[in-house]
Amino acid sequence: MESIWRETVEIPGRKRAEGFLEREIVVIGAGMTGILTAYHLQRLGKQVAVLEAGRIAGGQTGRTTAKITSQHGLFYHKLINDIGFEQARLYARANQEAIDAYQSIVEEQGIDCDFRRLPSYLYSTEDAEILRQEEAAASALGLPARMAAVSELPFPVKGAVRFGGQGQFHPLKFIRAIIGDLEIYENTPVKKVHGNCVRFDGGEVRAKKVIFATHYPIVNFPGMYFARQHQERSYVLALAGCGRLEGMYYSIDPGGLSFRSAGELLLLGGNSHRTGKNTQGGAYAGLEEAAYRYYKDCRVVSRWSAQDCMPHDGIPFVGRYSCLCRDQERFRQGESGQGLTGGRKGISPGGRDWYVATGYKKWGMTSAMAASLLLADLAAGKENEYERVFTPQRCHVKAAAGSFATDMAESVKGLVKGWLFPRKRREGTAEKCWARCSHMGCRMEWNPDEDSWDCPCHGSRFDREGGLLDEPAKLPAGKKE
Ligand SMILES: Cc1cc2nc3c(=O)[nH]c(=O)nc-3n(C[C@H](O)[C@H](O)[C@H](O)COP(=O)(O)OP(=O)(O)OC[C@H]3O[C@@H](n4cnc5c(N)ncnc54)[C@H](O)[C@@H]3O)c2cc1C
Incomplete structure (x- = not known):
């Protein structure tokens, strides 16, 4: 089944790129990040092209x-505590x-995308004290908590912490409205x-700046994002017959549930796990069991899942592509970064103009x-006060240490298994076993x-036949990058 967004909105198709193009800026990926970045750049008067592997908003968005x-x-x-x-x-x-920026675009362009301001609640069925601590921190930072x-x-x-004036919308109605004449x-x-x-295949774009909005960065070196985050998958049910909620809800308890209304439907989410760690299944069944327990007359209208990148220190990486100040210095001196992959196979020497x-x-x-x-400000050469907090060049050792150790252990396990048991078949799962991920061989x-087939190391996913479903891999299973 598909998400209710994809079932209810058809975005008109765009042609594939061909031949040799020159633009000021090229954005790779047409999810919410890529589309919004191109939208802002166009408004700054920049000439920008977006390249999308599949369909617009066909990824996690x-x-x-x-x-x-x-x-x-x-x-x-x-x-x-972590960053001051x-x-x-x-x-x-x-x-x-x-949130205000979404509202401004919606109002300015008169977009009908079910945008609403409403409160968001962080709740627990077990512990109110930790929520009081969170409320105090959020209020002190100026949030409406x-x-x-x-x-x-x-x-x-x-207990629950309420943030007033938050929002929700239909993301594909919004994207359909803002893509207008974007290339x-x-x-x-x-x-x-x-x-x-x-x-x-069949061409290239030359640009002064390259923006990677591919959800998970598709170039390993420089950047080394494979060592700085992992992916987690979660599941969603759209339910009819549950009534409407006036708020959005998110649980802090282990195995807790997320709620929001979308028109007459209720979206119930949960059962997160590290991608590649759901070998027993039961994620949808668990959600359905909760749905019927809490809303006995409900009906499942749709169900879907998605995944996202979890950085070790909990802060998104937004800015220049390379993770190392040393690389940045090299880039400033005009030398291209030769990472392991780049040096050995001639792939992807990193540029100083990558974001x-x-x-x-x-x-x-x-x-x-x-x-x-x-990103639009950085690519346009403008200063932005948020650059420092999101910069990929940061290093929060204390905040990142625990997750880094877990991720390294998972990656080593996945790699060792990949090489020791490359042809192992698993009964009763699929006709073919695509033993190794094309990204790094896990x-x-x-x-x-x-x-x-899901990779527990970095979260690439492939269908039963080995066709690529989710990045960071760029090739089908069984091929080598
Ligand atoms: C179950 C679930 C529920 C969520 N709910 C919420 C929520 O309520 N609120 C919230 O704020 N966030 C939520 N998120 C997170 C949010 O959905 C994602 O963070 C967001 O959609 C990511 O957008 P993106 O543009 O970065 O990635 P994507 O939407 O994945 O876009 C990346 C695009 O890049 C393309 N691409 C990849 N590789 C290449 C390539 N080699 N060449 C060209 N194109 C390429 C892909 O095809 C894709 O279209 C949720 C996440 C999950 C897992």
Whole structure:
């Protein structure tokens, strides 16, 4: 089944790119990030082309739950401890301003996309104290937070933090309205990026600036994003017969549920896991069981899943592509970065004119808006006060250490399995076992809920026949990048 967004909106197709093009700026990826970035750049008078591997909003944006909120789970108390009050205040403000930025575009362009301002609640059925701590941190940072009672959920809660004036919308209606005369090419997967030259089958775009808006960065070196984040998958049901909610809800409890209304439907989300770690299945069944327990007359209208990148320190990476100050210095001196891949195989020497946005940790609506405004300014040579908080050149050792260690262990496990048992078949799952991921060679695991081969190392996904479903891989399973 498809998401209700994709079922209800058809975005007219665009042709694929052909031949040799020259533009000021090229954006790779036409999800919310790529589209908004191109939109802002065009408004700054820049000549920009967008290259999309599949269809516009055919990636994670087409499968989001589309809450537009600065309430990013249980986050702000930890953030202040990790990066200090001033930087945390900037993070909070960038995301709160993103809600207003959506509203401005919607009003300015008269877009009918079911945009609504409404409160968002972070709740727990177990612990109110930790929520009070979060409320104090968020309020101190200037966010519209307060403790509140919750009466419209189908179970009692111990406590909830309410953020007033948040938003929700239909993301595809919004995107359909803003793409207007943007130059977007569909069905044009980028195969290589070499300095300022972006190559696809049958042609290339040369541009002064290259913006990677591919959800997970598709070039390994420089940047090394594969060592700085992992991907997590979550599941959603659209339910009829549950009534309407006046707020959006997100649980901080293990196995907790997310709620929002969309017209007459209720979107119930949950059952997150690291991509590649759902070998037993049951994610949809678990959600359905909860749905029938809480709304006994409900009916499942649709179900879908999506995944997002989880950065080790919890902050998106938005800015210059390379992670290392040393690389930046080299770039400034005009030398191209020769990473391991680049040096050995002639792929992707990184340029000083590369930019990236990734690591939204399932809060990609406000993050994409904040990222697009920042990237548009950087690419246009303008200063932006949020550059420092999101810069990929940061290094928050204390905040990132735990997740880094877990990710490294998972990657080593996946790689070792990939090489020790390359041909292992698994009974009763699929006719073919695409043992290794084309991204970095890890062994993939079967996900029975989605009938897909998922890589536990970095989250690439492939269908039963090995066809590519999700990046960072660029080639089908069984091929080598
Ligand atoms: C279950 C779930 C629910 C969520 N709900 C919310 C929510 O309520 N609110 C919220 O704020 N966030 C939410 N998120 C997060 C949000 O959906 C994502 O962060 C956001 O959609 C990411 O947008 P994007 O543009 O970066 O990526 P995408 O939408 O994935 O776009 C990237 C595009 O790049 C293209 N691409 C990839 N490789 C190439 C290539 N080689 N060449 C050309 N193109 C390429 C892809 O085809 C894709 O179209 C949710 C996430 C999940 C998993």
